[in-house]
Amino acid sequence: MSLTLHYHPLSSFCWKALVGLYENGAPFTPNMVNLGDPAERAALLALWPIGRFPVLRDEKRGETVPESSIVIEYLDRHYPGTVKLIPDDPELALQTRLRDRFLDLYVHLPLQKIVGDRLRPAGSKDPRGVAEARAQLRTSYAILDQQLILDQQLAHGGWMMGDQVSLADCAAAPALFYGNKVEPIGEGHPHLGAYLERLKARPSFARVLKEAEPYFGMFPKEN
Ligand SMILES: N[C@@H](CCC(=O)N[C@@H](CS)C(=O)NCC(=O)O)C(=O)O
Structure with missing residues (x-):
C-alpha cells in the first residue's frame, strides 16, 4: 500500500486527516506513533522535523506530507475519491x-x-x-x-x-x-x-470516535 498515516488515535489534528481519509476512501496503512517512546519520536522527527502529527507518507510518489489541511488537499489532488473535499469552483x-x-x-x-x-x-x-x-x-x-x-x-x-x-x-x-x-x-x-x-x-467521524474510544482515558482532565 502506497500511503501510510503516522498518527495517534486520540490526536485531534490526526482525527481531521482521518475523517478526510475515510471520506475519500483511499486505502492507507495507519502507523500509530507513541511520542513517549524515544525511537518512535525520533522516527517522526526524521519525517517532519517539527515532530507533530499527522504526517502522510506516499511511497509511490516519494512524498512526505505534513499538516492536516495539506494532507487532505494532497489526497483530493492525487488520490481523488467519490467525495470531493475541495470544490472545483x-x-x-x-x-x-x-x-x-x-x-x-x-x-x-x-x-x-x-x-x-x-x-x-x-x-x-x-x-x-x-x-x-x-x-x-x-x-x-x-x-x-x-x-x-x-x-x-x-x-x-x-x-x-x-x-x-x-x-x-x-x-x-x-x-x-x-x-x-x-x-x-x-x-x-x-x-x-x-x-x-x-x-x-x-460514518467517517463515527469511525474515528470509535477507534479513539480505548484511548479516551488518556485525555487530560481539568485540574
Ligand atoms: N498544524 C498542524 C498541527 C498538528 C498538531 O498540533 N498535532 C499535535 C496533536 S493534535 C501534536 O503532534 N502534538 C505533539 C506535540 O506537540 O508534541 C496540523 O494541522 O497538522
Whole structure:
C-alpha cells in the first residue's frame, strides 16, 4: 500500500486527516506513533522535523506530507475519491479554505491551549492564556452559529459548504468535538450544536470516535 498515516488515535489534528481519509476512501496503512517512546519520536522527527502529527507518507510518489489541511488537499489532488473535499469552483474552494483556517486557528488552537495547560506542572500554569483561549472559543462559536444561520446551510441540516462534505467539515469535526468538551457550545448556539451532532453521526467521524474510544482515558482532565 502506497500511503501510510503516522498518527495517534486520540490526536485531534490526526482525527481531521482521518475523517478526510475515510471520506475519500483511499486505502492507507495507519502507523500509530507513541511520542513517549524515544525511537518512535525520533522516527517522526526524521519525517517532519517539527515532530507533530499527522504526517502522510506516499511511497509511490516519494512524498512526505505534513499538516492536516495539506494532507487532505494532497489526497483530493492525487488520490481523488467519490467525495470531493475541495470544490472545483475556485471561489467555493477559497471559502472552503477560509472555513478550514477559521476552525484551525480560532477553535482548534484555543482548545489545544486549554488541554495543553492541563498537562503543565503546578507552578507553570498559564491561567491568563487559558482565559483568553476560552474567550476566543466563545467568540468563534458565536460567529460560526451566526454564519451558519446566514448561510442557511447548517441551519437546514447541511455541511459547512452546503450539501457536500468538504475539508471544512474535516476541520470542524475534531475542533468542535474537543472544543465542546473544554468549553461547552451550549444552548445559546443551537445550529452549531446540531451540526456537531450531525458530524458525530456521519460514518467517517463515527469511525474515528470509535477507534479513539480505548484511548479516551488518556485525555487530560481539568485540574
Ligand atoms: N498544524 C498542524 C498541527 C498538528 C498538531 O498540533 N498535532 C499535535 C496533536 S493534535 C501534536 O503532534 N502534538 C505533539 C506535540 O506537540 O508534541 C496540523 O494541522 O497538522
